[in-house]
Amino acid sequence: xxxxxxxxxxxxxxxxxxxxxxxxxxxxxxxxxxxxxxxxxxxxxxxxxxxxxxxxxxxxxxxxxxxxxxxxxxxxxxxxxxxxxxxxxxxxxxxxxxxxxxxxxxxxxxxxxxxxxxxxxxxxxxxxxxxxxxxxxxxxxxxxxxxxxxxxxxxxxxxxxxxxxxxxxxxxxxxxxxxxxxxxxxxxxxxxxxxxxxxxxxxxxxxxxxxxxxxxxxxxxxxxxxxxxxxxxxxxxxxxxxxxxxxxxxxxxxxxxxxxxxxxxxxxxxxxx
Numbered sequence: 001x002x003x004x005x006x007x008x009x010x011x012x013x014x015x016x017x018x019x020x021x022x023x024x025x026x027x028x029x030x031x032x033x034x035x036x037x038x039x040x041x042x043x044x045x046x047x048x049x050x051x052x053x054x055x056x057x058x059x060x061x062x063x064x065x066x067x068x069x070x071x072x073x074x075x076x077x078x079x080x081x082x083x084x085x086x087x088x089x090x091x092x093x094x095x096x097x098x099x100x101x102x103x104x105x106x107x108x109x110x111x112x113x114x115x116x117x118x119x120x121x122x123x124x125x126x127x128x129x130x131x132x133x134x135x136x137x138x139x140x141x142x143x144x145x146x147x148x149x150x151x152x153x154x155x156x157x158x159x160x161x162x163x164x165x166x167x168x169x170x171x172x173x174x175x176x177x178x179x180x181x182x183x184x185x186x187x188x189x190x191x192x193x194x195x196x197x198x199x200x201x202x203x204x205x206x207x208x209x210x211x212x213x214x215x216x217x218x219x220x221x222x223x224x225x226x227x228x229x230x231x232x233x234x235x236x237x238x239x240x241x242x243x244x245x246x247x248x249x250x251x252x253x254x255x256x257x258x259x260x261x262x263x264x265x266x267x268x269x270x271x272x273x
Contacts, residue, residue: 023091027079030098030248031072033065065245067257075254082253093126097248101241109233110220116240117190117217123247124193128200156185190214198243201250205243213239238262 028036066075083091100119161178168174174181188196191214198205216236219227228236242262249258 023083024076024080026095026098027076027083027252029102030079030245030252031064031066031075033102033245035099035102064259065249066254067259070256074256078254078256079249079252082251090127093123094248094251097123097244101244101248109230109237110225112237113213113217113233113240114220116237116244117194117213117221119244120194120197120240120247121190123251124197127251128196160185190217194243197247201247203243203246203250205239209235209239212236234266238265 025036083094086094097119100115164175164178191210194214195210198210212232213236216228216232217240219225225233239262242260246258
């Protein structure tokens with residue numbers, strides 16, 4: 001795994017090693033679906049720091065993202081290469097997505113759905129900004145607004161105002177809210193953004209499941225969580241978690257078998273009533 005290191009003053013070898021290994025722990029955390037923290041640097045005669053010891057936990061049947069038949073070395077060989085080739089901004093986006101995925105499992109249904117949606121939309125905005133600008137905020141905006149230039153947006157607004165002025169009364173709420181309405185014209189919907197990243201990575205998904213996920217997400221984000229029953233929320237939660245996991249794995253170059261817990265979790269919910 002490659003990393004560019006620059007320190008203002010000399011540092012101890014162990015401190016530098018721990019800094020480098022922190023990158024590795026993020027990849028292990030995604031694999032284990034729990035935060036993996038470096039316990040110690042391996043030294044001859046010590047029992048801490050052996051990767052095989054850590055590996056016993058990485059194949060927990062209830063917490064994994066990669067199929068347990070896949071050797072850990074194969075997963076790391078793919079993920080570490082992609083991580084090495086990523087710039088720091090891309091790595092930070094991946095850290096955020098991994099952190100969200102491994103921390104959201106114990107949360108309430110509604111919160112988990114909202115968090116998964118946020119993370120998926122964040123990936124689109126941060127990884128697929130349609131602009132040559134090095135400004136991450138501009139890149140994020142471009143990904144969400146179809147990449148239209150300021151001039152194009154200005155022309156569209158002018159034409160829209162002309163049509164509305166000719167057809168709508170000046171004292172209408174529609175006219176007073178025109179600026180808000182104009183801004184909405186240039187933003188992709190949540191369904192578009194989530195579908196975009198799944199299609200980009202070639203992730204197989206059921207369009208009906210995506211539609212249901214967005215419907216539940218909308219009911220929650222707009223303050224109407226009671227519109228959806230528990231079963232719909234459970235399915236939406238599991239869909240969001242699975243798609244986020246597969247998106248991050250795909251961004252890390254992983255194309256091997258993954259573990260999809262949705263069927264088992266739904267069956268368990270059915271048995272629990």
